[in-house]
Amino acid sequence: MSADLVLNASYEPLHRVSMEHAIRMLVRMVAVVEEVREGQTFGPWPRPKGLRLVRYLVMRWRYRHTPTCTKEAVKARDRMCAYCLDPAETIDHLIPRSRGGLVTWTNTVAACRGCNHRKGNRTPAEAGMRLLITPVAPS
Template sequence: MEKRVLVLNLDHSPVAVVSPQKAIVLVLLEKANVLSTYDLLEIRTVSRSFEYPAVIRLTHYKNIPYRGVLLNRMNLFRRDKGECQYCGSKRHLTIDHIVPRSKGGKTTWTNLITACNRCNVNKGDKTPEQAGLVLRSEPFKPSLSHFLAEYAERRAEEWLPYLASRTINSEV
């Protein structure tokens, strides 16, 4: 599997995740600088070899409007680590409104959680307190840095120093 490259803006905010080929092109065109490389990996051409970039930073600041993380089923399950937020089950997962829509609950990051079908049916049209359920963790709106740090922990530890402060600040 090919490793990916984290692209940071001039202020070190994450901008994108790109292929190593795209990263090398940005570096060769002097549009980015390599901040970190993957150990023991290199990219070879017929006549040259390059260190395999892990993190690059753009040489000029790019004003990229913040779009946030899309609120969808996949991202909600990723935020909740694929577990029911009531019992911890990883099977038959659904989405639950903490405050039911019939009681004025909104479809927002802080009112949606992952729940197994059994807990969701048992809760029904009640709040967790009314149904005698306790949330395992408080729902929050994740940032791009949050998801990138989660990815980095599994596949790209070289990214972590560049994401650590951003993840802490974005969740406050």
């Protein structure tokens, strides 16, 4: 199976799809054939080499300035517990989620399970724990 190129409505390349996916896109009329493979057809359509979407697809992920904040990414950023410098096993929210804290780069740090349980549903200041690592958003 060869992959067919999918272009946005503004002719910028998006990704490649299988022949089956290309057929489904044409049947649903979300794309039109932009370039064909000479002498090859399937049903009433020429076999496409490239498709173009009918409507413009906004690609917000391409214009995001910082990487997505996930548990694995926070643990990879810190590598060790922000409170005792032991190996990190989980993440901890500086402002707990129950108090409106969000999963952001500056509100999460890597932590070992012991420090995470000790801090509990409090801020580090309330728990009497000092941060040894300053959380920053990676570039």
